[in-house]
Amino acid sequence: MDNKNYCQKHDQSHFVFKDDTTACLLCINETVEEKEKDETTIFYKILATIPKKEQRLLSKWAGSIYVLTGEWEPRIFLKEVVAKAYRLKKTVDEMLEQIVKEESVRLILSE
Secondary structure: OOOOOEEOOOOEEOEEOOOOOEEOHHHHHHHHHHHHHHHHHHHHHHHHHOOHHHHHHHHHHHHHHHHHHOOOHHHHHHHHHHHHHHHOOOOHHHHHHHHHHHOOOHHHHOO
């Protein structure tokens, strides 16, 4: 099957997000696992580049997810960065560079 909404590697359809972007959840999870050792560094690097208002927004957002999943903020943020990268057909590094350049996490927190 040759479909942009199908993962050849995992032989399954992509998950469709609210904004109609798609990505393979297994690919997202694999990348999160690969980058797990860097999650704290990534999170605090981004926190240092965004305004206080967005730091509060990010913290509130991550806190609400923590209540549901029990995962800590750096892991929650990493998952969102990786998912958004797959959905936008970018690399994780490109997503991080964009966040730093824009000094904003709005791209990650928006659906």
